[in-house]
Amino acid sequence: xxxxxxxxxxxxxxxxxxxxxxxxxxxxxxxxxxxxxxxxxxxxxxxxxxxxxxxxxxxxxxxxxxxxxxxxxxxxxxxxxxxxxxxxxxxxxxxxxxxxxxxxxxxxxxxxxxxxxxxxxxxxxxxxxxxxxxxxxxxxxxxxxxxxxxxxxxxxxxxxxxxxxxxxxxxxxxxxxxxxxxxxxxxxxxxxxxxxxxxxxxxxxxxxxxxxxxxxxxxxxxxxxxxxxxx
Numbered sequence: 001x002x003x004x005x006x007x008x009x010x011x012x013x014x015x016x017x018x019x020x021x022x023x024x025x026x027x028x029x030x031x032x033x034x035x036x037x038x039x040x041x042x043x044x045x046x047x048x049x050x051x052x053x054x055x056x057x058x059x060x061x062x063x064x065x066x067x068x069x070x071x072x073x074x075x076x077x078x079x080x081x082x083x084x085x086x087x088x089x090x091x092x093x094x095x096x097x098x099x100x101x102x103x104x105x106x107x108x109x110x111x112x113x114x115x116x117x118x119x120x121x122x123x124x125x126x127x128x129x130x131x132x133x134x135x136x137x138x139x140x141x142x143x144x145x146x147x148x149x150x151x152x153x154x155x156x157x158x159x160x161x162x163x164x165x166x167x168x169x170x171x172x173x174x175x176x177x178x179x180x181x182x183x184x185x186x187x188x189x190x191x192x193x194x195x196x197x198x199x200x201x202x203x204x205x206x207x208x209x210x211x212x213x214x215x216x217x218x219x220x221x222x223x224x225x226x227x228x229x230x231x
Contacts, residue, residue, distance in 0.1 A: 020108045021088040023144045028113025029068075031142055031168050032084040035115070036071045038173045039063050039082065042181075043073075060122075073177075074122055078184050081118040081134075088113055097149075102164030108144065109164070115140040117152070119184050137183055140176065142168050150176065153183055 124132035138152030
C-alpha cells in the first residue's frame with residue numbers, strides 16, 4: 001500500500017482526534033480523583049462536627065470507593081453514587097453548548113467526559129431490593145481545558161450555566177457535593193396513594209416476603225413488582 005495524501009490526511013485527523021479524547025479523559029479522571037478526595041473530606045468533617053456536638057444523634061455518614069470510576073457517599077437513609085464514565089463524548093450539533101462563542105472558537109472544546117450523580121435509598125442495597133428505583137440528580141461535563149457545566153435538579157442546576165467560564169476546581173467540587181447532599185435531603189420518599197397499593201395477591205405477598213421485591217423509589221413510594229399502574 002502506498003501512502004497517499006488522502007491517507008496522510010486521514011491519519012492526521014485520527015491522531016488529532018485521539019489526542020483530544022485522551023486529553024479529555026485524563027483531565028476528567030484527574031478531576032474525579034480530586035472529587036473523591038473531597039467526598040472523603042466531607043465524611044471527616046462530618047464526624048469532627050458530630051464529635052464537637054455532644055447532643056448530636058449517631059448518624060451514618062460514610063464513603064466507600066468502588067474501583068477507579070465510582071465512589072459512594074452514604075448518609076442517613078440515602079446513598080449518592082458519583083460515577084465517571086470511561087468514554088469521551090461530544091455534544092450533539094443542536095445542543096446549546098455548540099452555539100456558544102467558546103466552542104465555536106475551538107470545536108475540540110465540545111468533547112467532554114461525564115461524571116454522573118445518582119441518588120438511591122440505602123435500604124435498596126441493604127435488603128437487595130433489585131427492583132428499586134434510583135434517580136440521576138445531576139451530571140458534570142468536563143472538557144480538555146477543565147471547563148465544565150452541570151445539568152441537574154434544583155440545587156445542582158444553577159451552579160454554572162456558562163460553559164468556558166469556570167474550571168472544575170476544588171471550590172466547584174465542594175459546591176457540587178454540598179448541593180448534591182442538600183438536594184438529596186430535600187428529596188423525600190413520598191407515600192403512595194392508597195388506591196395504588198390497596199390490592200395484593202397471595203403470590204405477590206409471598207414474593208415480597210421471600211425476596212423483598214417491593215419496588216420503592218422516592219417518587220414511587222412503594223409498589224409491588226407486578227403493579228403496572230403509573231404513579
